[in-house]
Amino acid sequence: IAGITQAPTSQILAAGRRMTLRCTQDMRHNAMYWYRQDLGLGLRLIHYSNTAGTTGKGEVPDGYSVSRANTDDFPLTLASAVHSQTSVYFCAWSVDGTDTQYFGPGTRLTVL
Amino acid sequence: GQNIDQPTEMTATEGAIVQINCTYQTSGFNGLFWYQQHAGEAPTFLSYNVLDGLEEKGRFSSFLSRSKGYSYLLLKELQMKDSASYLCAVRDQDYQLIWGAGTKLIIKP
Numbered sequence: 001i002a003g004i005t006q007a008p009t010s011q012i013l014a015a016g017r018r019m020t021l022r023c024t025q026d027m028r029h030n031a032m033y034w035y036r037q038d039l040g041l042g043l044r045l046i047h048y049s050n051t052a053g054t055t056g057k058g059e060v061p062d063g064y065s066v067s068r069a070n071t072d073d074f075p076l077t078l079a080s081a082v083h084s085q086t087s088v089y090f091c092a093w094s095v096d097g098t099d100t101q102y103f104g105p106g107t108r109l110t111v112l
Numbered sequence: 113g114q115n116i117d118q119p120t121e122m123t124a125t126e127g128a129i130v131q132i133n134c135t136y137q138t139s140g141f142n143g144l145f146w147y148q149q150h151a152g153e154a155p156t157f158l159s160y161n162v163l164d165g166l167e168e169k170g171r172f173s174s175f176l177s178r179s180k181g182y183s184y185l186l187l188k189e190l191q192m193k194d195s196a197s198y199l200c201a202v203r204d205q206d207y208q209l210i211w212g213a214g215t216k217l218i219i220k221p
Binding site for chain 1: 116142157208210
């Protein structure tokens with residue numbers, strides 16, 4: 001399954017800086033998700049969007065915001081990064097909210 | 113609360129069979145997923161169970177018992193490339209995926 005990209009691949013960021021992680025798909029699937037993955041913990045859902053123009057909060061939304069202006073793009077913004085946001089971030093998609101999820105390659109973020 | 117339990121790490125021998133267990137307690141149930149994740153890579157979908165029983169897909173099989181809140185992933189004829197983490201995830205009543213921490217499988221020659 002191809003067609004989802006994330007940028008950047010990795011980033012080192014000073015605490016307090018603003019950062020946007022990009023996620024783009026070219027298959028026009030409706031549902032998209034942002035997860036973070038930390039050692040020893042399962043994937044945790046940050047935000048999701050079931051269709052363009054709508055978003056919802058996941059398990060760990062604090063400190064993050066998303067937008068879904070169109071079907072293809074689902075950026076994740078850290079308004080003021082903190083050390084605890086050091087993680088690997090995965091964007092995922094599914095045909096709709098009830099289907100199997102498929103993951104992008106991930107962004108490794110380090111907040112100093 | 114919602115909880116997915118799976119062993120942290122398992123070791124097996126090349127050519128052998130290994131069973132990775134997953135138990136869950138969730139608010140509702142709308143399917144169970146297994147993903148494979150190689151180190152430094154994204155999770156990739158392996159299998160999906162929504163009804164009780166065994167689903168076979170090549171060397172991999174996945175079993176589900178909804179009454180017991182239990183699933184396992186069975187890997188046969190292990191190959192070195194099967195060294196990876198295996199993630200169990202349950203879709204709850206709100207269609208959100210609840211994830212286990214993953215089982216790191218080490219394959220020895």
